[in-house]
Each structure stands twice: as structure tokens, then as C-alpha cells.
Amino acid sequence: MATFISRSGFIPSTSHLISYYASFSTALMLLRNVYRELVPQKLEEYVLDKLRFLFFSKVSPSCCSFIIDDSWEFFDHNELIEAAARYLSNKIGIQNKKVRVGKFRKEQGLTTGLVPGEEIVDEFKGIKVTWLLVREKGDGADDDRKRNAEGNDNYFMLTFEEEHRDVILKDYFNHILDTHENMKKEKKVLKLFTRGGRGSVSKINFNHPATFETIAMDNDLKKSIIADLDKFLSRKDFYRRVGKTWKRGYLLYGPPGTGKSSLIAAMANHLKYNIYNLELGTVKSDIELRDMLLDTADKSIIVVEDIDCNQEVWNRDAQSSNFSRDYNIPKVSDCFLKTEAQTGDVKSSNFSDYKIPKFTLSTLLNCIDGLWSVCGEERIFVFTTNHKEILDPALLRPGRMDMHIHMSYCTTQGFRILASNYLEIKEHPLFEEIDDLIKCVDVTPAALAEELMRSDLPDDALRGVVDLLKQKRIERDTKEVERAKKMEK
Numbered sequence: 001m002a003t004f005i006s007r008s009g010f011i012p013s014t015s016h017l018i019s020y021y022a023s024f025s026t027a028l029m030l031l032r033n034v035y036r037e038l039v040p041q042k043l044e045e046y047v048l049d050k051l052r053f054l055f056f057s058k059v060s061p062s063c064c065s066f067i068i069d070d071s072w073e074f075f076d077h078n079e080l081i082e083a084a085a086r087y088l089s090n091k092i093g094i095q096n097k098k099v100r101v102g103k104f105r106k107e108q109g110l111t112t113g114l115v116p117g118e119e120i121v122d123e124f125k126g127i128k129v130t131w132l133l134v135r136e137k138g139d140g141a142d143d144d145r146k147r148n149a150e151g152n153d154n155y156f157m158l159t160f161e162e163e164h165r166d167v168i169l170k171d172y173f174n175h176i177l178d179t180h181e182n183m184k185k186e187k188k189v190l191k192l193f194t195r196g197g198r199g200s201v202s203k204i205n206f207n208h209p210a211t212f213e214t215i216a217m218d219n220d221l222k223k224s225i226i227a228d229l230d231k232f233l234s235r236k237d238f239y240r241r242v243g244k245t246w247k248r249g250y251l252l253y254g255p256p257g258t259g260k261s262s263l264i265a266a267m268a269n270h271l272k273y274n275i276y277n278l279e280l281g282t283v284k285s286d287i288e289l290r291d292m293l294l295d296t297a298d299k300s301i302i303v304v305e306d307i308d309c310n311q312e313v314w315n316r317d318a319q320s321s322n323f324s325r326d327y328n329i330p331k332v333s334d335c336f337l338k339t340e341a342q343t344g345d346v347k348s349s350n351f352s353d354y355k356i357p358k359f360t361l362s363t364l365l366n367c368i369d370g371l372w373s374v375c376g377e378e379r380i381f382v383f384t385t386n387h388k389e390i391l392d393p394a395l396l397r398p399g400r401m402d403m404h405i406h407m408s409y410c411t412t413q414g415f416r417i418l419a420s421n422y423l424e425i426k427e428h429p430l431f432e433e434i435d436d437l438i439k440c441v442d443v444t445p446a447a448l449a450e451e452l453m454r455s456d457l458p459d460d461a462l463r464g465v466v467d468l469l470k471q472k473r474i475e476r477d478t479k480e481v482e483r484a485k486k487m488e489k
């Protein structure tokens, strides 16, 4: 059995030991309660912060610190903490021995994060800023601080020389918020929403590979579209200042297969906007159309493909033109006579079929640039059509469709882009012959793309392209002979 012998030779008995222990613990408990009553929590936090500052940040006393946390009573989520986390994730390097790694549903690729206790040194306009992620664990029921969105009390402490306080507050934090926005965009997984009438909506991830690089179209036109989109993005303050809704409209017109849908995908990938594909054909009333448009989110592209298939947007004057005869568009008066006799839906989109109008053009216009349009901002409207000529001019005017983009048959320049996309070649002996043929026939990029996909071997694929173009030339010549014969008669 072990015995305690003090230097004085006094050996305390077991009962003495127990009584000393009891008095000691009572004194401790008393002290703890006094501490809790007398020392305010804020003071405790202050002292702890100072200690952390001394032990962790290894900086001089002329420094000061900002705390970014998410325990702001009466306030919403602190966006700066999320922005800081993402901003710092880009700064993590080999000096950080422990790193958090995650994969999030709404983001592409992996995301890294700082571990509590880890430090990052950043530099902004020549100012050294030391970041530290601090984990402050609450002690259950006694902890009256709000827990942050992550379910813990982690906060960031950034430390810098006191004299730079204004630059940090005004410029550095704005820089972090801007960087965060851009990083979110880059990682965003785009969505395609398809909205029909009666609120039906389907949502899928949008992984279309088209970019402005892969689109075969005139280079100057391509550059002007990119410049227009970028200008739109950067003009938030401008739109506010002039009292206009922050939105822009593009009309893409041209024959089928010239890349209208591909261009929309490229625009979405460039802007990192989700796409809402509105199926106006399924809309049953003005109210349904309005709800459909009001239900779209900001930072999105609202697409109506083949808008000409909705007779509600036809140009009534065009109905008496040659075009109307060629495409067999019924006259308005005929339409209404026919409407009265009809009871059910006519599903075909052929011009010769008449459908009962389901919504009015004015409702559509109101949603684009009228009173309802102010319910959202940072939106792009894109309408596509194969027949721009039959659309009501009210729909086409600037402010509604600000840029009219003609998607034409393939040009020699466009073909080079396709050859580079599909065959990864910049030059080939057959290019000259192909260029000459492309200049004299109408061929869509879609038809050429299909031909280029037939073989991975450039010689074979390009031979196929030459054959296709020659065939098109024969068809063109035959048509011209027939037309000449008709004229003679």
C-alpha cells in the first residue's frame, strides 16, 4: 500500500486526505461560480482573442484584427464569411499541412477549405494580411451565442497593420466579395428548366459543350456578341442610373441547322446563367404566360425557340404579303371565322393550320419590357426563328430584341472552325476545293458537322464533305434550270 511522507515527516491519514480534497473542490466550484457571475462573456472573449492574437498570429502590436463570424443576432447570414471561405480556398498552398476537401452538389470539381488553427498569409495592394480560422467550441446549454450556418462557431480572424484599416474595410473586402462571385460562377453547374403551361416544369443539369470557340460563325459577329454580353454584365449601375430593367433581348434568326440552339448554349456557358426554355405552344392563357415568365429566376437566359410557331406574334400586315401566300398563312378574318367553328386544340405548328389564340402579344411584351419585367433583373431573353419576316415588328424593336443575329449558312471561315473542332486540323490539301464549293452553295453547319463526324480520319471525312457539297451544287443547278424553264413558259 502506498503512503505519503512529507519532508516534515508528517504522514496525513486517509480521512485527512479526503477532507482536504473536499475543501479544495468546494473552493474551486465557488471560484468558478464567482468567475461566471463577475466576468462578462464579452470580456472573456476579448481576453481569449488577445491571447490567440499573441500566440497564433505572430505579428507586432501595431496590428489590428477583424473577425468575420456568423453569429450576428438579428441579422441574416453573413455573406462575407462564405466569401472569405471561398476566397481563401484559392490561397491554400503547400504551407497548409491540413486541408479540408469537399464536393458539393451545385458545384463542379472539388472544393478545398481551411482547417481551424491553420493560417494563410495574403497580400493585397502591398499589404500583408494574415488569416486564421478559429474554432470556438460552445459549451452546450450555457452557450448563448448563436450557432452559425455550418453548425459550429468557426470564425475568421484577419490581422494586418493598423494603418491599412481603411483599405481593408473598403477595398479588400469588396475584392473578396467580387472574387467570390466570379469563383461561384466558374464552379456553377448550369441548369436547364423547361417550362410548359399549367406550371409544369422540369429541371436537368445543363452540360452542353458549346462555347463561342466551337461555334462556326463569322468572327466579327462572334466578337460583337461576346462584347455585347460582357457589356451587359458590367452595366448594373448603368441600368439603375437610367431607370431601365437590367435585361437584354437577342433575336437569333436563320435556317434550321445554322446553330441557333448551339449559340444559346454558348451564351449560357459564357455568362454562367441557367436557361429557361419556355414552351409557348402549351400556354393556355395570358395569366399562364405571365406566371410562367414571372417564375423565372434572375441571372438566367429565357429562351423561346421557334417563336414564329406561335401565331400570336405574327405580323398581321405580313398576312397580305407574298410571304403569306408562300407559307399559306391564313388571313386574320379567315382565322376568326375558323376559330368560331373550332372547339378543340389544333396541335400542328404548320402555318396553314390555325389555332385559337391563347395569349396576347401585349402580355408577352409586358413581361419583356413592361411593368412585369421589373420583377426580375439580369435576364437575357432569346427568341429564335426561322422566319423573322412574319414576326410582329413590336416584338422586334430595340428594348425588346436589342440585337438581331443572323445565323447564316456555313462560310469558309465557319468551316475552318468545324474542321478544327471535329478533326483537330488547321490545314489540309482539300480545304481549297471545299472553300470554292462552300462559296457557291447553301449548306448548314449542321449538315457539314454530320459529315465530319463520319470518320476520325481527316482524308475520309473531308472527301465526304466534298461529295456532299458537289451534290448540293448539282441540286442547285437543277433548280436553276427548272426555274429558267418556268420563266420561259
Ligand SMILES: Nc1ncnc2c1ncn2[C@@H]1O[C@H](COP(=O)(O)OP(=O)(O)OP(=O)(O)O)[C@@H](O)[C@H]1O
Residues within 6 Å of the ligand: 214, 215, 216, 217, 255, 256, 257, 258, 259, 260, 261, 262, 263, 386, 407, 444, 445, 446, 447, 449
Ligand atoms: N454554327 C454552328 N457551329 C457549330 N456547330 C453547329 C453550328 N450550327 C449547327 N451546328 C451543329 O449542328 C447541330 C444542330 O444545330 P442547332 O440545333 O444549334 O441549329 P439550330 O439553328 O438551332 O436548328 P433549329 O432551327 O432546327 O433548331 C448542333 O448540335 C451542332 O453540332
